[in-house]
Amino acid sequence: MESLGFKQSARIAITELKKTVAEVGNFRTLVIYMIAYFFFIDGINSVTSLAGIYGITVLGISVTALILTILIIQFVAAPCALAFTKLADAWGTKKALTAALVGWCVVIIGALAFAPLQLDAHEEYGIQYDWDENADAYVVVVNSGISALSQDDDEQAWIQEWGDVVPTELNEKITESSAVKWATDDDDEPAPKTLATGSEDRITGFAATIADTRYSMSIDGGPLGNTTALGVDHPTSLGDGSLDFIAVTVRDLVWEPFGMAVFYQFLLLGVMAGALLGGSQGLARSLFGQMVPETRSAEFFGFFGFFGKVAALMGPLLYATLTVLYDSRVGILSIGVLIIIGAVMMRWVDVQDGIDVANAEDRRNRGESQPEESSPQSEDDGSS
Known part of the structure; x- marks a missing residue:
């Protein structure tokens, strides 16, 4: 098979992308899901990419502590991903994914509550x-x-x-x-x-x-x-930021009474994020796969990947902008809003409708006849 040059490959890729975009409107449920995915996956990826920066610059976590947290997360992520698979079998993929997104919102709230203990000794x-x-x-x-x-x-x-x-x-x-x-x-x-x-x-x-x-x-x-x-910019110096009251309140009521240093706070939320990461990403792809026509899976998954790459730009940009205008905690809250939007939109994702549309597209592409729909009269007869 003759290899294609860069220009020819790019031309074919763009043509196929335009074709997919033109036809994606025929898959209403899939479109709703992809918009929801755009928001929540951007929020999730932003949390994972910005956590290190937030930990070091805002909380004063040392590089050694950050590396240790990342290593511990690796041991948590794999078994929890398997646990989410079991949860999807019991609840259904959509409900399991929604539960994971709620968990991510809890992680964001926890990040707002991070507060190094006041210096004493x-x-x-x-x-x-x-x-x-x-x-x-x-x-x-x-x-x-x-x-x-x-x-x-x-x-x-x-x-x-x-x-x-x-x-x-x-x-x-x-x-x-x-x-x-x-x-x-x-x-x-x-x-x-x-x-x-x-x-x-x-x-x-x-x-x-x-x-x-x-x-x-x-x-x-x-x-x-x-x-x-x-110093005014020391990690323990709180009170001037728009959302610092959250961190101050939690520090007074939880962190200081339990003597929980900021490293352990960061580790606790890091482990929770690690537990959610593999499951949420895997479930997101699994749910998408259920609503994609088998005969066009490569095409749609390529578009899915492209969509995810585009989404990756918004979260860090939003965080950086609001951090400059306000502070880092407001920036983190904006990431949480992205996940909340995606989670709310999941309510309008009718998975069964998406599966039915995908099956109909497969039958059309394979030249198979569509199943006959029952007439209103026959339905009435059957219900009487």
């Missing part, structure tokens, strides 16, 4: 100053979970201005500028720095600048003992 703060009696000076070190210094010019200018009272070193990975990073020892652990005697005024000045940053600091012992500072 000195060791929980990002930048820690400890008084050394022998040196008659402060020793400063950063917490191992502190956020890395950004290469942003403003943050670099700020930290370098106070380089004499913070533990930083040249970032050798950045060759185009003299950027710095938090100092580490040979084992890549935070390296302490003993400050010069009489640095108290500089430390006080540095503490005053923390409020405009995403960091926290604490001073233990010495003339400045029991001093703390918290």
Whole structure:
């Protein structure tokens, strides 16, 4: 068989796509389902793709904790996908898929309620100053979970201005500028720095600048003992966002009474998302397959895949836009709205009608005769 060139292949693909689009209106139920799919699969894919960014930038999750969560999710996803298959056998594919979508809405609500516990002990703060009696000076070190210094010019200018009272070193990975990073020892652990005697005024000045940053600091012992500072953009600093009241309320009523750190909150919702992911995606394809004519399955599944690729653009764009305009929690809520729209539209998906239309199309393509419909008179006779 002669191979086709790129242009010829593209021309055939576009022609077939136009043909499918032109005829898809004949499959009313399938169209409704695909629109619902457009919304809910975009929301689901957006959650999975943005979870890492949200965890690190908003919640302050470390990269190590994020990787650990992803690994744990893998062990949950496979057995739960099988469980959803059993559920589909018992309830039907549509009901099982709808249940999965409701579960995703719960995950979104849980994400809005994520809230790092308020800092309490000195060791929980990002930048820690400890008084050394022998040196008659402060020793400063950063917490191992502190956020890395950004290469942003403003943050670099700020930290370098106070380089004499913070533990930083040249970032050798950045060759185009003299950027710095938090100092580490040979084992890549935070390296302490003993400050010069009489640095108290500089430390006080540095503490005053923390409020405009995403960091926290604490001073233990010495003339400045029991001093703390918290940046407005620190993960534990809540209250200014439109939806922060949700996180604050849940933190006060649930997370803090149970001592549940944000990593365990993230892990809990991550495991739940992993449990839903395989099942919801598999059920979505299964339901689509039931309503697709067997004689045109390749054509329709190709269109289905194309539809999913197009849908993948909307969620991240919506999240990014609303995060810039408001904050990350509003962005996450917008993803939940997409899933809710898809779940609500599932009410109008008549699966049996979709199957009947697909079977009729198969009979037409195979040249088989359509089954005769009973006349109104015969129906009346049968019901009497």
